[in-house]
Amino acid sequence: MTESSPKLSLCMIVKDEEQSLAACLDTVKDIVDEMVILDTGSSDKTPDIAQEYGAKLHHFQWCNDFAAARNEALKYVTGDWVLVLDADERLHPSAKNFIRVAMVEENLLVLNLVRKEVGASQSPYSLTSRLFRNHPKIQFSRPYHALVDDSVVQLLEKEPQWRIRTLPNVAIVHFGYSPHSIAAKDKHERAKAAMESYIAEHPEDAYVCSKLGALYLDEGKKDEAIKLLQKGLKDPNSDPLVTYELNYHLGNAYTRKNKTNQAIVHYQAALSQNVLEALKLGAYNNLGSLLFAAGENTMAQRCFAATVKADPTFAPGYYNLGMVFRAESNFKEAIPAYEKAIKLKPDYAQAYQNLGVAWLKCGKMNLGLEYLGKAVALLETQNLLEAQRLRQELKEMGFDPPQYRVEAVLESPISKPQEEAANG
Template identity: 55%
Template sequence: MNLSLCMIVKNEAATLHKCLSSVANVVDEMVILDTGSSDRTPEIAKSYGAKVHHFRWNNNFSTARNEALKYVKGNWVLVLDADETLTPEIVPQIYSVIQREEYLLINLLRQEVGAEQSPYSLVSRLFRRHPEIQFSRPYHALIDDSVATILAKEPKWQIGYLQGVAILHKGYQKSAIAQGNKYAKAQAAMEQFLAAHPYDAYVCSKLGALYVTTGKINEGIELLKRGVRTSEENYEILYELHYHLGIAYSRLQNPKQASLHYQAAIKLPIYPILKLGAYNNIGNLLKEAGDLKTARKAYEAALKIDDNFAAGHYNLGMTLKAMGLFTDAIACYQKAIKLNPRYAEAYQNLGVVQLKVGNHQASLIAFKNAIALHQEQNPEEAQRLRQGLQEMGLL
């Protein structure tokens, strides 16, 4: 079974090396469609042996991805973006599953590196080359619609997913979003699609969440609720709809409604690791309301699913600190820092708790690390912390 990498790219010289290096010894073919690069992207792709084709960008991701598919020769297709890498741990599972006769599509778990909210998503990126598989939607292009059509006609096929993180994605970091003007591009494309498909639950979820992110909260809630009414039994989309409604109501200072939506999200029968954001956010609501014991249970439930969830360890530490359990809080902050060495807030609160238990030297080291990281990420916070420590006579 031959495996082909299929990508669309434009001006990706900064990230393409890392992406292609992650699959260079995994795939049998690299097909890359360049949509108008002005940097060294095509040359970098060719240096990895990729077959580079060119296509004039028309503001539609599906059109471009479908054009790229035309050049694929392998039996199976792996789709990546330039800001993604394949994890080496998943490769044996990929090799195993593409030998199976029953699968049409394999969903892959993607980790959103640097995402402030939900750290994981399930993406339809590994599929059998089939003449009727094609991408749809101008933004957030995906093959799911065509796969559903095929399954209705050819019920012999199955959809599966692999255990463990398959793709690391850095595109949701704030700097990447700002640099790529992603919000504006996404909104324009999705609004155009919504006009023609007003009850599409998927676009209601994505565009509604985008509205909430950019401050159009009431418009976002309206779309997200519309999606809930029309999503039927697509539990992954329904989770996202409830999850983002929870965020929206939190921003409207309505914790009761937010909590109801997070609880609805958690109850859905989906891959447990996808629920981390809902567990974490409902924990935050409970902590803010002073219900520390229940907040602790929510964070511990998240960490039981994924012990590598740095934000979960940090938030559990904050809860334990508020409960006066300083030694346990220290352990949580240290675990968060081990998982994310650039976690300024974790260093800062570690310093606070170390000071409370009398470990002045350890406290000062933690505070200095926090100041150094804040200086890079938030200079005003670095100055505020530095001044506070000076007033306390610690600096």
């Protein structure tokens, strides 16, 4: 940055992040002018790593309140703008130029950033208010999933000249939702304790109803989740994104209770909200799955097509499209859909399996068996029981697919027949 450019400060809170902190800092070291890192009680080399990167290191006694810790870190920031990251996040390289341009925009207060949730079992994208002007009135609130949004709303009421924008492309990549990461840091229990404490004092808060309701659903507490999520929908001050999430989680809850009609209603309500299409991906995909199971193939196809339009890298969307096309005996379109899913996710065992079946249906026996053999090889590393079931099923049908090593499967290109597959 030039001397006249606004100064950007990285602001982080950390604890025992020696495995991930350096990778995070590597993604921002060429764009930030200072790094402010608040350690909340590390017992590993996290503080040493922070200092190796030239960070201004401070310490804070943990009090089970993320907002309090983040506000303490803000006290040490000297830049004109603040970028907030966690150690398990990375700044996407393509976002840097957009950030530089945004910081010189007159009256821009907050730039919302799209975050890709690597390993998330449901929605792979979220929206975060992580880049904002260093304004004395901007503070974090809520003990978990700490946000500046509440203070920004209050500030806009008094200073309406400020604007908020959203960067539509992925700016942050988050690795914290992998099962290993969550289990290793006991994030689930810490989140629940913090949110239950908050909601005891703010029982009608739609945002916390959404987050805690989703957490209860993860625990299998379907009825408790539904009660909390329904309560959140009664909040008249809920913004479209929170309303989307409340309906989306209710759709998931009713799906798990096998109440398909209620689930469909809430997925449709979620999709009606005015939020980025990428954020709706989970609702489109889950609604499509319900419609497909009900035999509503045309409507299911529209939902799955919406997922890959919103995110052309969404492998499950192409796989699901392949399933719909296959159900219609439309192998001409099913086969390239499966191939696209495999190209995006080379270890996609189910896509290999269904691609193999599709080629068998088209009379391409050798090609079909090739893909089924590759499916078995992948399943042996992912789901051994399913691999054994598939192998036994093929044996009973009189098929003996070739055997592959997983490494060979991942390295091999998509095989093609001598002539195009025919419809039907």
